[in-house]
Amino acid sequence: MxxxxxxxxxxxxxxxxxxxxxxxxxxxxxxxxxxxxxxxxxxxxxxxxxxxxxxxxxxxxxxxxxxxxxxxxxxxxxxxxxxxxxxxxxxxxxxxxxxxxxxxxxxxxxxxxxxxxxxxxxxxxxxxxxxxxxxxxxxxxxxxLPQLKEKKLSQSLIGLNATWVTKNRRIDPAVLAPLVNAARGIRSYGSAAIEIAYVASGRLDGYISMRLSPWDFAAGMLLIDEVGGKITRINGESINLFEQNSVFVANPFIHEEILHNFILPKFDKK
Missing domain, CATH: 3.30.540.10 (Fructose-1,6-Bisphosphatase, subunit A, domain 1)
Known part of the structure; x- marks a missing residue:
């Protein structure tokens, strides 16, 4: 307190x-x-x-x-x-x-x-x-807001900009493209703060971006922590508060599923 x-x-x-x-x-x-x-x-x-x-x-x-x-x-x-x-x-x-x-x-x-x-x-x-x-x-x-409840990926909405599943400089589109088919739906609202807040409130179940600055996620990551969510870099490593980061925030149950079944098998940690 x-x-x-x-x-x-x-x-x-x-x-x-x-x-x-x-x-x-x-x-x-x-x-x-x-x-x-x-x-x-x-x-x-x-x-x-x-x-x-x-x-x-x-x-x-x-x-x-x-x-x-x-x-x-x-x-x-x-x-x-x-x-x-x-x-x-x-x-x-x-x-x-x-x-x-x-x-x-x-x-x-x-x-x-x-x-x-x-x-x-x-x-x-x-x-x-x-x-x-x-x-x-x-x-x-x-x-x-209630604590986030267990959910399956097939029942989930994921916030994901189309940039990251098309040709770009930050990630091979093949890494995240299968996630589009595995989730119930994909949404993009154009505001990282709102999308992270939506994960905290259960309107979204996950959100991924390959490049965010501290002011994009600093408030949202505190909300996520309070409702039992999980926020990391795309490869599961901890976020550095004062640097640009990739950001992967989700309901804790689907965070592990997405990380280990879709990202880490293809993602180069380097």
Missing amino acids: LDEHWRQLFGHAEEWIKEAGKLIKQSFQNEITIQFKTNFSDLVTNIDKQVEQFLTSNIHKAYPDHRVLGEEGFGDFIESSEGTVWIIDPIDGTTNFVNQQRHFAISVAIYHHGAGKIGMIYDVVADEFYHCLKGEGAYLNGVK
Whole structure:
């Protein structure tokens, strides 16, 4: 159980995230500025930047000794996990935000000396607020999520982008292609934070991506831990919180089935 300090901190974070959500909704009526980062599908908007600046400013003002790791670079230069670190994605699913004005989320995680304390994912348009405080379970809009129950792969929905079962630079498509046929269905929502939250709530049973940054998964992995799920790299190794990782998150029962029957027999750990 976390002490009053962390509960107060959670209250501030929730207030700022909800306010940031209002700022995003207000932007729907305005023209947005779009820039490309690494390629034409890797987008950032003026709203991403404004939201991260809003959150970072509030954090630094209220907690000057805390550090912020943010996707858009308005936080601090993080070299170690020492102290209290906030890991922020102002809009996870920017392409969805630009094209659909839905299926994107604000993701905020708070770690202390490398240990996760608070995780929050806010699906702004759906008004769904996932949160957890370490050791107290995970919640969706104040309702506690149950522990994940045993399930078979043939009954499961897996979050998987088509990129990873077509020609790409990160994995042989033959590794994951058989999984498409073995699962009940494959879904792709375009937001890692939302898809990991969906695994925590049982809407999805697994999610795989070959390249995610800390702000994509830092909050979600805390939710997953609270409901008894499992999150690793694609080859089953532990995730490094402050690096890009492949991410494989799932109901613990199908995690082992997928890992040992579909991935490890073909996957080169190197």
